[in-house]
Amino acid sequence: MKLYYAIGACSLADKIALAEAGIPCDFERVELHTRTTETGADYAAINPKGYVPALVLDSGEMITENIAILSWIAEQSPTLRPEGPLGWFRLLESLAYISTEVHKSFHTFFIPDVTEEAKEKARALATLRLDYLAASLGDAYLLGPKLTVADPYLFVIMTWAKPNGVVLPAPLAAYYERMKARPAVAAALASEGLQV
Ligand SMILES: N[C@@H](CCC(=O)N[C@@H](CS)C(=O)NCC(=O)O)C(=O)O
Known part of the structure; x- marks a missing residue:
């Protein structure tokens, strides 16, 4: 693979x-x-x-x-997805939100020569999307007490926040540190030479 x-x-x-x-x-x-x-x-x-x-x-x-x-x-x-009859759909709901709303809201920052005005709008939109996740965050991870595959996706997008002037809401800042402390996350970051 x-x-x-x-x-x-x-x-x-x-x-x-x-x-x-x-x-x-x-x-x-x-x-x-x-x-x-x-x-x-x-x-x-x-x-x-x-x-x-x-x-x-x-x-x-x-x-x-x-x-x-x-x-x-x-x-x-299966340990990386939520349990219960709606577990699979909660996961898809979460992945779709991260992909089409959160990830997309950061797209502007990667367009070459984009204006500061466009960046400011993108910051406002990204903040709005992240605020929703901060308010709905589970006990420790996005969908509850255990990690699912939605968490690495959200985490990676959050690594783009600070360099682009997007401030993480407090619950997400704590979640970000929790994610960084996971050995698999630390190893993956190191494999790409990233310090976030
Ligand atoms: N819809 C795709 C988007 C993936 C995407 O945005 N990839 C970026 C990196 S984060 C990329 O390769 N951009 C280069 C390009 O579009 O030319 C997905 O969710 O997998």
Whole structure:
């Protein structure tokens, strides 16, 4: 199995979730500017979407999109999804919110030459989305007392907050430190040379 990733990108969520699940995986770095991988391969030929993450299974089949990859990991490792009859749907609800509302609200910061006015609007939107999560945070993690695959996704997006002037609400700042202290998270950050 191989995860195509870029340094500090949302693919870090999948790397953390794979480690938390104990699923062995190889990693190949993608240079997003050139769409080539560290082995010199043409990434666009591997994943025509051109962006990370992409997970190639041992069968050779490829899964893209964080929601799909993280759901696949949760299916392999049921401890990483919430329990109860609505557990699976709570997970999808959470992944969808993180992807389409929180992740998307940070998109502006990665557009080259974006105006300060656009950044200010993006900060306001990101804060609104994070405020909702701060208010609905579970006992220790997003969906309750135990970690699910939604947590690494939210955590990785939160690593982009400070460098872009987005202030984390207090409950999320504490949650951020809790996540950082997990060995799988610390190891994944170190593997990409990140200090967050
Ligand atoms: N819809 C995709 C979005 C993934 C995404 O935004 N990837 C970013 C890194 S966080 C990327 O590769 N951007 C480079 C590009 O779009 O060219 C998903 O949720 O997996």
